[in-house]
Amino acid sequence: MSTILLVEDEELNRTLVKAVLSRSADPVVRDATVVDAISLAAARTRIAADHIDLILLDMNLPDGNGLTLARELSESDAPKPTVVAVTASVLPQDRAAALEAGCDDFLDKPYAAADLIATIARHLNP
Structure with a gap:
């Protein structure tokens, strides 16, 4: 089972992402464990403590830019x-700055639920 770290400071966005993923038809996405962090500091703590397979990384966080992470x-x-x-x-x-910073992919907000699922599935499915 995969673990997804959702780095997002907006509670509504975290709730929506978790709901969308839990209803995915793709079992790899649906069965993934989703943990969250509301800041860069919290994300660093999660990454140090847990095995993380994929990070959904918001760029604008209370303690800095996600590209730093x-x-x-x-x-x-x-x-x-x-x-x-x-x-x-x-x-x-x-988009170029995100890829240059080491991001593997880029998802524009607002995005469709199907785009979120497809992006995650593309990276988690072997």
């Missing part, structure tokens, strides 16, 4: 989970 993970010698940047900043330079 993506860079830290890319520069670390530890195995890196898949990182999907999730942001309302959808300009081409934002």
Whole structure:
């Protein structure tokens, strides 16, 4: 079973993502354990404590930009989970900055539930 870390400071967004994933037709997505963090500091604690397979990483967090965490993970010698940047900043330079920072994929907010599931499934299904 996979573990997804949802790094999102908005409670409503966390609730919606968890609801969408729990109803997915894809068993890998539906059965994944979803843990969350509301800040970069909380995300770092989760990553240190748990095996994380995929991170849904909001860019605008109370204690900084999510790309900081993506860079830290890319520069670390530890195995890196898949990182999907999730942001309302959808300009081409934002996408390029996310990929340059080490994100593996990019999901524009607002997104359709099917796009969220497809993005996660693409990275978690072998």
